Amino acid sequence: MAFLKVSMTNGTPNYLAKLDKQHPDVTLHFLQNEDKTVAYYEGDDTSIFAEGREYEIVDAVGDIKDSGYVVMNNIPVSDEGRPVFEDRFKNRAGSVEETEGFQAIRILRPLSGNTYVVFTQWRNEESFTRWKNSQSFEKAHSQSGPDHKGKPSFIDGEAYITQYHMVQFSEE
Numbered sequence: 001m002a003f004l005k006v007s008m009t010n011g012t013p014n015y016l017a018k019l020d021k022q023h024p025d026v027t028l029h030f031l032q033n034e035d036k037t038v039a040y041y042e043g044d045d046t047s048i049f050a051e052g053r054e055y056e057i058v059d060a061v062g063d064i065k066d067s068g069y070v071v072m073n074n075i076p077v078s079d080e081g082r083p084v085f086e087d088r089f090k091n092r093a094g095s096v097e098e099t100e101g102f103q104a105i106r107i108l109r110p111l112s113g114n115t116y117v118v119f120t121q122w123r124n125e126e127s128f129t130r131w132k133n134s135q136s137f138e139k140a141h142s143q144s145g146p147d148h149k150g151k152p153s154f155i156d157g158e159a160y161i162t163q164y165h166m167v168q169f170s171e172e
């Protein structure tokens with residue numbers, strides 16, 4: 001089975017707006033925080049960015065929207081741990097998509113490096129925070145997660161989160 005790809009690249013807003021114009025036929029989404037601006041692409045074409053971080057989509061629910069709030073959980077996984085990790089996500093609770101303010105989720109397998117990304121998109125930061133403090137989050141992580149004693153064996157380093165607002169570049 002062929003997996004759809006995701007590619008992400010960083011750049012100045014100016015550069016990314018230009019990239020957007022150069023590819024009128026594809027949909028790019030833009031994410032921004034205090035540190036950086038990121039272009040997000042989803043599809044078959046892996047060569048869209050000169051220096052993209054590329055992933056295969058292992059699981060997806062919901063369409064990525066142009067507005068909202070994104071939280072990515074970046075989880076380093078050992079080579080031998082990959083099947084176990086992916087299996088855990090195949091059997092994930094599935095309650096996040098029932099949550100108020102949820103927009104989309106992508107489980108992303110890295111094409112280089114060892115860091116999987118659990119990409120979640122929310123209507124706003126509050127909806128994410130509410131889920132993070134909920135029983136639903138706790139249950140989904142009863143065998144893993146920040147408060148779990150003892151790291152699951154497939155994790156090969158520290159998981160870290162990155163958070164962004166969706167932004168749009170106005171047409172000029």
Ligand code: HEM
Pocket residue numbers: 071072073075088089091092093094095096097105118120140141142143144145146152155159161
């Ligand atoms: C050290 C921190 C974390 C680790 C190691 C971790 C790992 C995992 C693992 C292994 C699963 C699959 C279910 C299981 O086997 O437990 C899972 C589910 C999930 N994780 Fe995390 N996680 C962490 C924190 C977070 C954070 C901060 C987010 C925020 C985006 C997040 C988002 C999710 C989502 C959306 C699911 C699926 C829940 C569902 O299906 O309802 N995780 N996580």
